[in-house]
Amino acid sequence: MVVLGLSGITSSAAVLYLSLLGAIAGVAAIAGWAVSRSQGLAVTIGRAVLAWLLPIIPFAWVVGVFGAAVVGWGPPDIAFVLTVIGTGGGAFLGIILLGMSRSRYTEAVLSETVELAQWEARLPQRWRYVAIAGMVVTGILGISGLIAEFAFGIDWAGWFYWLIFFWSLFAGVENPRTFRVTEAGLAVGRPLQHRFKPWAALTGYTVTDDALVLQTTAWWRPAYRSDRDDIENLDTVVASLESVFDAHR
Known part of the structure; x- marks a missing residue:
């Protein structure tokens, strides 16, 4: 929103880019202060069903820019570029925050329950092949879309950029996950994220x-x-697994 407001005053790429960095730094500072002042905030976020909205909220920037263009207030071209950069950065930051909060929640639950079994395993081989193919396809299409838009002026091709976010869903497919069967539920551990699911x-x-x-x-x-x-x-x-499912039926 800061970038949109300034874009009506100046079209300088440097000014708009610096304003974007300043807005991001301000949001990060406020979020950091809120977390430091709130005990157990990360655990609360990790427990919340709507925590998955963290990587989705930055896409509001895209809605704002294209909405402004639709109603006739045409922001400069640089605003669209910065929106893509800001949305991408915000989405990846949201993914990181989501992973951290879920990991903190999982650790809190595991500290208060009893572990019954544990194993490490990758996805079955067939699904690993599917995930690798998905990474290759989304990565190629996403990068090709950016090149087509900015190098050859094919505007609609830029939409393929958003496929890059699906690439992150397939990342780490060859890494084993750690599963823990506990009395309270199932914990699933990845290198950068831990999740907990109650038996319900x-x-x-x-x-x-x-x-x-x-x-x-x-x-x-x-x-x-x-x-x-x-x-x-x-x-x-x-x-x-048989014992815990029998106990919760």
Whole structure:
């Protein structure tokens, strides 16, 4: 919004860029102060269902700029470029904050419950191939869209830039995840993020020839899949899952 306001006064790229950096620094300072003054804020955010909005909120900048263009107040071209940069940076910052808050929440829950079983596993091989293909396709399309827009003037191609954000969904697909079965729920650990799901959020499990699959209650949430060959103590894990699901039925 700061950039939009100044764009009506000046079209200087340097001024608008510095205003963008200043606005980001101001928001970061306010957020840091709020977190430092609020005990357990990260845990509260990590517990909240709407925490996933953190990476989505920065897209309001895109709505503001294009909304201004639609109603006839045409911001300078540099405003669109800075909006893309600001939205991208804000979205990645939101992803980082989301991961940190969920990790803090998971740590808080694990400190007060009993662990029954643990294993490390990657996605099943078939799903790893799918994820790698998704990374390649979204990365190529996203970068190609930027090149087509700014180098060749193909305006509509710039929309492919947003596919880069889907690339982050597939990152780290070859890294194993750490699963912990506890009395309170299931903890899933990645290198940069830990998540916790109470048993009420899971419906059950299945063991196939190549995977251990934990189904979620929400139809739109993907199941947790583990490569069966990576699980060293499969019998112990299955016994623990059977006991907790029996207890929560």
